[in-house]
Amino acid sequence: MTETEFQQWKDRNAESFAAGIGPARGLNPTEALEFAHRETDKLLPDGRVSENNLIWMACDGDQTIGSLWISTKPRIPFIYGIEVDSGHRGKGYGRAIMLAGEEECRRLGYTQLDLNVFGNNTTAISLYNSLGYTVTSQQMRKEL
Template identity: 75%
Template sequence: MDRAATSFAAGIGPARGLAEDEALKFAYDETKRLLPDGPATEHQLIWTAFAGDEPVGNLWISTRARVPFIYGIEVDSNQRGKGYGRAIMLAGEDECRRLGHKQLDLNVFGDNKTAIGLYDSLGYEVISQQMRKEL
C-alpha cells in the first residue's frame, strides 16, 4: 500500500496543485478508502511482478465496477526499459479477460509521456480528458 500511495501522490500532487505532504496524505487516505482490508480487500487484484526471484514491479486493478480500473502500475526505476511494464499490463489484461471483462480503464497524468506511449502501444484510447490553463 505504501508504494501505491507514494506513486499516486507523485502524480496527483502536481495535477491538483498540492504540496508534497498534502499529496501524500490525500494518496494515503484514498488508498485506505479503496483498500479497507489492505491487499485482501474484495475485488482487488494486487500483484508483484518478478524476474526470477527479484521483484521488478507491481500492478493494482480493481474489478469492483463493471469495467475494471487500473489504480496503479509501477516498474522499479532500475528495471525500466526492459519490457516489464508491457508484460505486467498484458498479464493484468489476461486476468480481466479470464474474469469475463471486455474492457479495462486507467488514468494517466498528462506529463507521464513514457506511460502514455506504453498505453498507446497497447491499444488504449483516450475516453476522457481534463485540461488546465495557468492564469
Template identity: 70%
Template sequence: MTTPLVTLRPITDPEFASWRDRAAASFASGIGPAQGLDPAGALEFAYRETDRLLPKGPSTDNHLIWLACAGDQAVGSLWINTRTRGAFIYGIEVDADHRGKGYGRAIMLAGEDECRRLGYSHLDLNVFGDNSTAIHLYESLGYIVTSQQMRKEL
C-alpha cells in the same frame, strides 16, 4: 526489444506495507502537481485515498493487487479494481532498477490476460497528462482516450 516474461502473483499481507508506501508515493507524485498540492500534502492525500480504497489491505473485496515477477524476482506491481463491469487499473509500477527493460509492457499484458481470464471485456485506466512515458506505453498497447480533462492556470 523483446518483451520479458512476467508472472503475476497476489501480494501477501507482509508485503503490503512496503507496497502501500510505494503506491502512495507514486500517486502523490502525479496528484500533487495536478491538484496544486505541496509534496507533503500530496503524500498525505495519497495515503488517505489508498487507505480509503483498501480498508482491508490486500483482502479488500474487488481489488486485485499483484506483484509482477521475472522468475523469482519481483520487478513491479499491478493494482486493479473489479467493482464495475470493466476492470480498472489503479496503479502499475516498475521498480526503479528495472525500468526501461520492457517490464511495464509485460506487466500490462499479464494484467490484460488475467482480466480476460476473469471474464472482463475491457480494461480502463487514468494517466496524468504529463506522464508521456506511460501515455506512449498505453497507446502502443492499443489503449485509446475515452475522456480528457484540461486546465488553464490563471
C-alpha cells in the same frame, strides 16, 4: 504477498500517486502524500485481502521488479496502479505486466479495462497507446 510486502507496496503506491496528483491538484508534497494514503485506505478497506482487487507483485525469477493493482469492483475493471522499479524500466516489464493484467481480466470475463494517466507521464502514455488504449475523457488546465 505477505503483510509486510503489502505495507511496503502500499507506501510505494501512495508515493507514486502523490507524485502525480500533487501537481495536478496544486497540493504540496505532504498534502499529496496524505491524500494518496487516504484514497488508498478507502479503496482497500481490508488491506491486501480487500474484495474485488487484484494486487500483484511482478517478479523476474526471485526478484521483484514491479506491481499491478486492478479493481474489479466497477463494471469495467480499473487499473489503480502499475509500477516498474526504476532499475528495471525500459526493459519491457511494464508491457508484460499490463498484458498479464489484461489476460487476467479476460479470464474473469471482462471485455474492457480502464485506467487514468497524468498528462505529464509521457512514457506511460506511450506504452498505453502502443497497447491499444484510447482516450475516453480528457481534463485540461491553463495556467493564468
